[in-house]
Amino acid sequence: MTWIKTWEGVVEKDWLDQLDHVNFLTYQRIADLASGEIWRRAEGSAESSPDLQFVMTETHVCYTRELRLGAPVEIRTSLIAWDTKRFHLFHRLESASNLVCTVETMNLCFDPTNRRVAPFPAAISSYFSSWGSSPDDVHAQLSIGRRPSRS
16 A cells, blocks of 8 residues: 555644754654554444554654754655554655655554453454555564564
8 A cells, every 4th residue: 555644734833842943752742643543544444343542562763854843744654564453553754745754653452441452353454454565665663573582
């Protein structure tokens, strides 16, 4: 699947630090809005699903270019991988068609009632499988596979 637009806005004054630079955590915060949009769309495909949420367990942020106050920002997202309980997103933050930053997130399906990781309902799995493979221009740093244990 190609990139899909998941969020857009403009750089606001409260995004800036004392040096008029966009705070590093702001990139993660607006990417989190895009992740939330993906989850909202996935949940919308599962009309009778239990009250499930997603939790972010890992991020990787790569800063490329500075944003200025009032600059337009658009986030395009791709689903890199998913399994029965996890999904890996890759967000491209762009301004005026220029790449500004990438934010990868590893996420879990979470049942807030019993406070445990939960499997995706069939409709959410179907939604994720409809994405197809990730674009060729994604160079992910995170991996959904288990990491080898340290001895």
